[in-house]
Structure formats: C-alpha cells, structure tokens
Amino acid sequence: MVQSEIAKRSLMSAVTPERISDEKIERLVTSHDLAPMPKVAALALKMMPDVVIHPKEAEEVSEVVRIANGWNMPVTPRGGASWGFGGAVPNKGGALLDMTSMDRIIGLDVERGIVRVQPGVVWLRLDEWLNRRGYFVPYYPSSAPGATIGGWISTGGVGVGGYKYGAARDNVRNLQIVLPSGQIINTAHNLDSKHPSQFDLTSLFVGSEGSLGIVTSIDLQVYPKPDVFFPTTYSFPNMDHVYAAMSKISESRLRPYHVAFVDGNYFRFLRAMGREAPEVGGILNIIFEGPKEKVEEELKFFDQLMTSIGGKRESDEIAQHEWKERSYELRSKKLGTGAVIGEALVSVDKAGIVANETIKLVRKMKMNVSVMGYLIDRNTVAFLPFYLTDERRWIKAISSLSFVKKFLDVANKHGGRGVGLGLFMANNIYKMRDRNTVELLRYIKESIDPEGRINGGKTVMFQTRYGIRVGPRLFRFGMNALAFIKRLYPRDKYDRPVPGGFPGGEH
C-alpha cells in the first residue's frame, strides 16, 4: 500500500466519518477555483486532493495537520475558492481542508466593536448578521456572497470599502492559527493588532495565502451601522474621463466610502446575453455613508466635481442597481464557460497609461477583455481585467492564461504589482520585492514549515506535483510560448454574437 493511501486511512480513522470523504465527486469539485484548469494541467500539478476534510474546530484542524505531518502528506486549506490564482487548489494532492465547514459567528463584543468568526463564514452572511445588531462590516470582497472571511483575508483583502476603512489587514485585530507543527497560536498580543506589541504576527499571516498556517478564528473590527448609505452612478463618454475623475477624487479633501468603475465592454458582454445595459464609455460608482449631514455635504461636493469632468449623473434607480450588482460582475461568464480575472494594483496617476497598454495587449492577443476596478486608497487603483474562457477548447483556454501574466507585466512596468501570488503567479514575487526580502520571506516559510506541507510550493515559489521548482525564467518562457499560441487563433468569439461588436473587433 502506498504511503498516501496509508495516510488517507489514518485520517479517515481519526476524523468523524461524516466530515471526511474520498469520494471522487467531492475531490473533483475541490480541484479548481474560479479559473478552471484544463485536464492537461494534471501533467504538472496534482490538483485533485486525495481526501477532503470538513473540520469544525481548531483542535480538529490541529489533529489533521499532526497526522498529515506523520505521513508527509500535503495539506491545502480552501475557503470559497473565489480567486483565480490557484491558492486554494492542491498542487501535490494530499488532504484538502474545506474551511467552509467552520462557519460559526462566535460572537460580537458590542462595546469594543469586535466580532469573532470562524474562517468559513461568508462575508454577506456576516454583514446581514451584524446589521440585525446595529453594526456593519464596511470592507469586503466584491465576491461577498460566496467568499469566506478566512479566504479573503488570506489574499490580503483589498476590496469594497477599502477607500475609507482600509483593507482587511487594517481591520483584523487577531487571528487564531494552526501552525504547520499543529500548535495553535494567537497572532496578536492581548488580541489587539491595532496597536501591535510583543511581536505581532497578524499582518504576516494576513495575506500569507494559507502558506504559513491555517486560520481557525478571526477577530474583526466592525462599525456601527451608518445613518445613511447612498450610492451614485456617473457615466462618461470614454474611460480616459473615468480615470481622470478617479484622479480628481483621490486628490479631493473629502473621502467617499467606495469608488468603483466599469468599462463599456462589460455592458457589451451583458447585451450579448440579452440583458439591458447602457451604451456608455464607462461608469463610475461613488458610494457615500455616514451621518446624514456629512453624506449630503459629500454628495454635493462630488456631484459638482464629476459634472465638471464631463460625468453625467444617472438616476438613483440605476445607481441602486449598479450597487446591487457589485457582487455579480461576472454574470457575463455564461457567454463562455468561465471567466479569468487578472488583478493588479496601479497608482492612480498611471491608471490611464496601464489601461491603454492593456488594450494594446488585448488586441495583440486577439481577445475581448472588460476592465473594472476600484480605488483602494488615495494613490492606488485595483485594476481587474477579465476575459471569458471556454476550457472545452483546452489549448485555447490554457494559452489565454498567458494574458494574466502579460497584464501583470504591463502593471509592473509602470510601478504596479499583482494583488496576490497563489500558485500561478508565485514567480511574480521577484517583480514585487527585492531579492534580499524574497530570501527572508522564503526563510520565514521554511522556518515555520520546513517540509512545505501547508499549501507548500506556492506564494514564495512555484512547485509542480513532483516538487520541481519552476523558476521565473522557465515560467516566463512558458507564458511567452502560450501567448504566441494564443495569437495564432482567430479573435475570440462567443456562442452568442455581441450586438455592435467590440471596438476593433469582428463581431
């Protein structure tokens, strides 16, 4: 009997039977994230886990990790898997911890405004739960209906509301972590990371993509529910106007709650699906919240500002609709069979340049890409271009993946960087940090997890199922080859035509 089989049996005898499974269907479901990979990827990556575990408590996670250690079995934690970089997908098989089963909201400390949750709680559910108690969580991913708190925090957590309230890293007060050794620790002294003391590890684990340990409980700063919540939508004739408007907002003295944009291609995708969508160059959604007088004042100020740049204020009904749609931006993926999103942070003053170079890249690669994004602070835009994919045509699907790498190259060239690393973008670490720091980060991973069992071969390096490290040169060569193959195909088309077509396109 091979070692992995013995390890699996050890786990199955230790874990409550209804919370562990080696059924093929369950393993298949957990073998991909938002970006489905063609079967051929299995040559390099063992994305199918050997066993799937649904833990309920930290002690259970600790026990699984200790058993896996004994049999040298890789362990991959997984949340809602609403990301596309492979961070929540095994690369060497092993045990997959489905953290969505740890979904208890443990409690709200009303006086301190701190909520404690298990990592599998979904953001939308937490917000609804808090709303009933007079509180709200103002920062969350756009995938809030499906994304788990643990998952988003592990990616660093930039998203909706960050412009005013900061990212997850600014609002996590403590994490309970099961280390690769199986030990359980708190990352913050006195459970408070706002004023870090005593070797606070919170920001080290937030954004570590599950590679340093497994998050089993999270303390989050939450806020009293605002008196007023008011979304507005401004349409612009082209995206240059949108980027100029964002620049003006970031320079202004008042700070709205959230500022997000969507380009005209997004609406083209929607029209192709038969949905009603405006014919505009792009839109900017500005959301306000707070005391009534403050919101009124901010609204007056930004209304004047947007009008002066050529923005047209859409009706409140449209603004409400756009706000409700913030979590469903990938509705159009039904035109294909899935969607792949790139994600980069770019300084506000470079947004237009990066956008224009991305358009050139899109044309070169014969693709149709929609760009959306939002301001995450006064000087940074999160840029999220996405394209529709169809993995039934696997050569084309896999060659299209090179777009994400090429897009990140464009962002890097202008001082930007990717939001995360995961598995597929792990080699980007060299473009994000200096060599000394990369070596230190690898040392940290190795000192915490010497055998690389917990989500190993990701984030600080890219390893295949055989433990072979794919370096940046080989990765770059592979991606360039894929981009070349993609360019040999005719321009992307969909089962349903896009009314009016894309700028410069064939439809």
Next chain:
Amino acid sequence: MIIDIEPIACIDFTMGDWAHEPLRLLSAINSGIDGILRNVKVISPDRMFQTGYDNFPANGGGYDLTKMYMSSGLSLGIPYEFAMPLRPIPDILLKKVYSFKKPEDAIRAGISMHKTGYPRIVKLRSAGFESMLSSGNALSNEDNLVVKLEGNQSIIDAAEKSLDEIAKKSGGVAKDKSSDVPKFIDPTSISPSSWLIGICACDSLELSTIINDLSKIARQANKQFQYCVSDLDPNASILVPMLQGPPSEETLGKIGSYLVDRRLPLRGNSSWNPVLGDSRAPVRIELVRGIKRYLDSQMILNPHTMGVY
C-alpha cells in the same frame, strides 16, 4: 526628511538624521504611527530588507512584516525609511476640548464620540498633564477630551452638534476649540522633572481601572501622577502615564508587577517586555527568534527584547 510628499510620504531616517532624532522616532512609533505604516526599509546586521512593498505601499497579498517589525522593539533591525499614506489638508482642522470631572465619564464619552464617525482622533489628557511638558499649559483642572475634527464648515458644524450632545450626556462641558491641532507626545518636549513610566497598549474598557490603579500606586509613593491617552477608540488605546520626579526602585517594581499582572505590553524598547513575552506567548516569540537569528546571527541588536541577555 520628507523626500516625496505626493502621493506617498517616504520619511528617510538616514543614519545621520536618525542618530539625532531617536526619541522623536520612537515617540512616533509608540504613538500609533505603526497603524498606518505601509513599508519600512530596515538594515539588520546580516541583511537589509523591506517589511512591505517598495513600489507603492498599498495592501494586498503576500507576507507583510510591518507589524511584526514595528512590535519587535527595533530588535530586528534599524529602520532607515518609512512609507505612509498622506491625505490632502482638509478645509478645516479643528481641535475641540471637552472637560469632565471623572476619567471614566471622559472615556465613555470619548468612545461614543469615536463611534459617530466624525472625529479624526480622540485623545484624553489628565487635568495636569500639560504641566508635565516643558512648554505646556494646563487646559483646565479637569480631565480633558481632545477631539480632532476635519472637513468643511457644514461637516464640522454637524460634528460639533453631535459631539456636544454626547459630552453633555456624560456630564462633560465643551471648552475651547482652536485650529492648534494636538500632536503626538514628543519625549523631547517632556519637562526634565517629569518621568515617562511606560507607554502601554490597553483594552479601552479597562482604561479607567488602569488609570485609577496607577494613580493609587503613585499616591502611595507621594508622586504626582498624570496621563495621556492617545488614540482612544472603542477597542484599544495607548496610555502614556507619567510621574513628577524620579520614581524609586520600589515604585517602579510595583508598576512593573502591575503591568505584568494586567498583561499590558509596554510599547517600544523596554526591558520589561521579554518577561511578558516569554511567559505569555512562547510559540510566537520563538517563531520571531528564528527570524531574528536569520537577520542578526550574532544577536547584537537589542537582544534583551528577545529575552536574550
């Protein structure tokens, strides 16, 4: 030295400048600047590294070492450049002062004010705190909440109305307001006869108990006790307690025991910290010790903060 103010401030503490300003730097760190720092460039004995990202310091995925570094008592290396986001100067920046008879009333009101979303920051200063500073004048003979507000005139008007009501409910009285906005406590401005006995991160709900207890210890030692709470928020606050004149070893011992019992970590570089650290979080400390050994194999930089003497 500010080398780039748009859109990110990179404050470059090159060795020359830093050597002249260690207290000012430590003061900034201790006063809560770490909460907004995005990147720190560090020289450690064996290598240089960055805690965050160099290009432009925003959040995102990947290991971020900023809080770990800032809470290490500078034992992981010497910082030579900080990056932090700046914001445009608001139309109006206003300091508003409310006086309270008891610290617990002031704390309760301060937390409620914080929750309205109006104040930029809320601070609390004891009645005689200003007298501990070389240039200070007492604001009043009562505990004072100092609230920093910003925005345009309409927002300030609405904020004042809301905060005045909260203060009144807790027995507070609105006193002065001025555009002379309070800065962080700068040790170089502390009067030579005043003794800063530690800067502690405290649970805000226990703040009034801690203030009363420390005040009692000071009274027993016949010392005048004053304090400032910087960044009073519903969750945690930073307490800056001070004594008039040098404390005796016995008084320091009592304060030390009290802090250990209360599990209050002192911020910055304090020899009390290893006692707290070793006894309360051995795994976390051991983990950082491994990183320390990588950065400083000879353990020459502030080894006592790691429990190494």
